[in-house]
Amino acid sequence: MDKINWAILEELQKNARVSFTEIGRKIGLTSPAVAERVKKMEDAGVIKGYQTKLSHQKMGYQLRAIINLRAFTGRLKAFLETVKNFEEIVNCYRITGNENIIMEVVLHDQVHLEKLIDKLITYGETRTHIILSDVIEDAPVRQWKD
Template structure:
């Protein structure tokens, strides 16, 4: 199954609101509800659609700081870090990258003290650099921007 123009339209609808009904998506893209359901099922089976999630505002649930932290891992510390980072609740995203740093993470923290405590957990794995996020310019950009 290829991701044809109709599939891209369905994906765009789902990315805007994954809770809308297949009938509503069908009206938006010009096909029947059963046809939408079948296309979505096929895209799920093929791994094109990998899941659905609820977006929660960290700010509204008490996390006042959003930060980007990079780590330049010490010799022999990268693999242990890659295992332990999965247990850190503060980490929203973690990427292994090229360049001087090995890791870049997006984290949410309650306050400055929480940031300090979190960095203290990281410094045994490598040198850290922290930037505080002021605002989000592009939020959850839909993947169809790259088609």
């Protein structure tokens, strides 16, 4: 990864739909040169894909929460096998520490949250934190500068 690739990634993280011509204009490369570098980063797995960002709130999900799960003995594997079936879970990480799992969930309301927790407690003990607002939203990955 050189400085030019980092500059391309920075532009793509701002707007993945920006044209190669526009990126090239900003960083001083031709459109074909940008396209070639992007293709190489895609092939290498540096760029894993492009996605559409949704507003959960405008889709009717008025409540967001972080839920930590401390799995009961012998229940972690079962949870890991079924976690993708929970439509409310938008991010899920296996972590170190007291809890095994941390999840970001989107919900319609408190009743929806209660129903989700009722499902989750079959796998372990939960701890829930209601999200009030985003402090850093969609922070770009940046090149480390020593």
